[in-house]
Amino acid sequence: MNEPSPATLVLEDGRTFAGAAYGARGRTRGEIVFNTGMTGYQETLTDPSYHRQIVVMTAPHIGNTGVNADDAESARVWVAGFVVRDPARRASNWRATGSLDDALVAESVVGISGIDTRALTRHLRERGVMRAGIFSGPALTGPDGTRRTDADLVADVRQAPAMAGADLAGEVSTDAAYVVEPLGPDGAPLAEPVATVVAVDLGIKAMTPQRLAERGVRVHVLPSAATIADIEEIGPDGVFYSNGPGDPAAATHEVELLRSVLDRRIPFFGICYGNQILGRALGYGTYKLAYGHRGVNQPVLDRATGKVEITAHNHGFAVDAPLEGESVAPYDGGRYGRVVVSHIGLNDQVVEGLNALDLPAFSVQYHPEAAAGPHDAAYLFDRFVDLMASPTAGPDTPKELA
Numbered sequence: 282m283n284e285p286s287p288a289t290l291v292l293e294d295g296r297t298f299a300g301a302a303y304g305a306r307g308r309t310r311g312e313i314v315f316n317t318g319m320t321g322y323q324e325t326l327t328d329p330s331y332h333r334q335i336v337v338m339t340a341p342h343i344g345n346t347g348v349n350a351d352d353a354e355s356a357r358v359w360v361a362g363f364v365v366r367d368p369a370r371r372a373s374n375w376r377a378t379g380s381l382d383d384a385l386v387a388e389s390v391v392g393i394s395g396i397d398t399r400a401l402t403r404h405l406r407e408r409g410v411m412r413a414g415i416f417s418g419p420a421l422t423g424p425d426g427t428r429r430t431d432a433d434l435v436a437d438v439r440q441a442p443a444m445a446g447a448d449l450a451g452e453v454s455t456d457a458a459y460v461v462e463p464l465g466p467d468g469a470p471l472a473e474p475v476a477t478v479v480a481v482d483l484g485i486k487a488m489t490p491q492r493l494a495e496r497g498v499r500v501h502v503l504p505s506a507a508t509i510a511d512i513e514e515i516g517p518d519g520v521f522y523s524n525g526p527g528d529p530a531a532a533t534h535e536v537e538l539l540r541s542v543l544d545r546r547i548p549f550f551g552i553c554y555g556n557q558i559l560g561r562a563l564g565y566g567t568y569k570l571a572y573g574h575r576g577v578n579q580p581v582l583d584r585a586t587g588k589v590e591i592t593a594h595n596h597g598f599a600v601d602a603p604l605e606g607e608s609v610a611p612y613d614g615g616r617y618g619r620v621v622v623s624h625i626g627l628n629d630q631v632v633e634g635l636n637a638l639d640l641p642a643f644s645v646q647y648h649p650e651a652a653a654g655p656h657d658a659a660y661l662f663d664r665f666v667d668l669m670a671s672p673t674a675g676p677d678t679p680k681e682l683a
């Protein structure tokens with residue numbers, strides 16, 4: 282453990298929490314959100330969708346298994362700050378290569394421990410997520426050498442940019458395209474892929490192309506600024522849009538690019554941000570949830586089968602589409618035909634999946650790659666592979682329309 286020193290967590294509504302510095306010392310600001318996962322903190326920290334967010338873990342003991350070389354979902358920690366109740370005094374796991382505290386220091390991630398995360402989470406659930414700051418070390422002292430007042434810290438937090446309206450995919454996306462090669466059933470490289478996919482990286486998690494590669498798919502990961510010409514040059518069997526940070530209402534380029542994909546009837550699958558962008562491309566609105574869904578224990582109903590899946594979530598926005606029956610995609614006088622909400626979140630009836638009936642396109646708001654999380658939703662990658670094999674229309678299209 283690093284030397285104990287005080288830290289303060291400050292919310293934009295004026296509430297403050299005193300704790301101890303955890304990870305790097307200094308100042309950080311962002312949107313404060315809570316994650317209810319009992320496991321998977323390393324995957325959470327490295328998920329690019331958390332860019333510009335301070336994450337509160339509701340599980341009280343964090344850091345028990347340290348950090349390891351296998352579980353990161355990207356090459357760096359993306360969370361803007363980390364709030365925990367009771368950090369592990371030592372890492373204890375056969376895969377651990379170091380402690381979480383030291384890893385946060387090494388990546389300059391400012392955190393705070395000793396926080397009553399239950400009281401904090403209840404506060405966020407009642408008031409909604411908001412901007413916050415963590416201040417420790419030199420950030421607690423003003424220019425005149427005296428300790429900064431709470432009012433000063435709150436004013437500082439209120440100057441941080443809001444999440445609503447933020448266009449962030451470009452800040453986390455890969456600079457250069459790369460390829461993830463297909464694997465055979467034995468895990469060995471496969472010379473001939475079963476399909477080729479372009480995955481547009483809006484903040485992609487490493488496990489997602491891996492899940493496609495495990496199904497024999499060759500994945501070309503392209504930067505978020507990719508154009509339809511870039512996609513056509515590869516000539517894929519399908520296009521995939523990943524998860525990512527920011528407000529889908531600001532994803533203008535990604536929406537226009539997806540409309541070009543839909544116009545060409547290229548099979549499409551989207552996850553999370555990708556689901557929101559499909560919603561927008563079809564002409565639906567998106568809105569900000571009061572406190573979002575983040576964790577690995579969220580029940581979702583697959584309306585086609587009536588099955589309930591336990592799923593991994595990380596989203597603060599949602600698609601505003603009619604829940605009952607089929608609706609006609611509002612974009613351009615219904616040019617994209619009929620759409621059904623395929624999946625619903627059972628905690629709050631939020632849209633968790635879209636299925637275009639007259640296009641080969643579908644998406645889910647949650648995380649079938651399940652890193653971390655239960656594997657109930659893995660079938661969605663198989664559905665995408667099947668759709669690419671017979672792409673006439675949507676996966677549930679009645680035969681007479683296909």
Ligand SMILES: NC(=O)CC[C@H](N)C(=O)O
Binds near residue numbers: 523525528529552555
């Ligand atoms: N994980 C994601 O793709 C999140 C999508 C979007 N940034 C949201 O918060 O809803």
